[in-house]
Amino acid sequence: METIQSDMNRALMLDGNAAAGILTEIFAVEMTTNLAECAHCGCQGEMGTLLAFTQAPGLVLRCRDCENIVMRIVQAPGAIYLDMRGMAFLRLERALV
């Protein structure tokens, strides 16, 4: 588990919306309205509420409440790496047919 990063730069912070494109690419559905639970503090929220950091080599999503890392996405030429250790669960809404 990560600990709270005191050097988190809030000025660089975006919202989960900023990850909507890559998340849709990975999961093939719109993800920002899907519910996730933070593995660190247990709070639940739509993925759009997560704090997004896009300046790193990868994309980092942090919990809005405890600021710990919930998800990391790294795009390499041949693959996408997804680190979801910080997420207790992810709820995927079934698409209405």
Next chain:
Amino acid sequence: MKPSLEWQIATVKAIKSENARVKTFTLALPDWSKHRPGQHYDVRLTAPDGYQAQRSYSIASEPERSGEIDLTVEFLEDGEVSSYLHEVMTVGDQIEVRGPIGGYFVWEATMGGPLLLVAGGSGVAPLMSMIRHRAAAGSRIPARLLYSSRTPDHVIYADELERLQNAGDGLEIFHTFTRQAPEGWTGYARRIDNQMLSEVSGPLGKMALTYVCGPTLLVEAVANGLVQIGMAPNLIRTERFGPTGDIV
């Protein structure tokens, strides 16, 4: 909604200067699909050597306009995508885009209201999509926009906002100017603070659907302020533009 997100080649149909640093690009899309106000498109540029740069831009137009979208883009000195759009692209050029994207920072008339919109600088773009949609849908849901700009010259969509307000269908616009207000200005002339948020949000009540968009630090301050004055936190949605925008 489309099951997957495909890149497509859009054609620049028109370019409009909104102010010295902001332009609106009208893009014609071969595979247009109706967006929800507040959604964005990803724009991707590819250099001859294969290097790619990608940014997200909010849709400023209303979904009732079919086949095309408006993206309002602020010029950033170190912005490799915005500088290309501003300085290189002309009408008739083609550009790679994918969208519409996002479902969180979205408002549609069917969601009801009242509606509180707070914008800093070019953060007004996705809120403009909501305002234009509200008008196009014939909605009379009470709506208020608090819009922070450095000076009157920095205001985007000024004439259209005034016209929409004058339509008298329940939309009210509140400007605040942080650097220089017009001569004889009796409105707000300071950064958004809790007193301003209280005054503007007051008539809408504590349960207004609230959308805040702008530079990250402005959004932080406004979102915290809205909670401090008692607005329902789960009804406040934010879209941060990052550190690069002007402080407004």
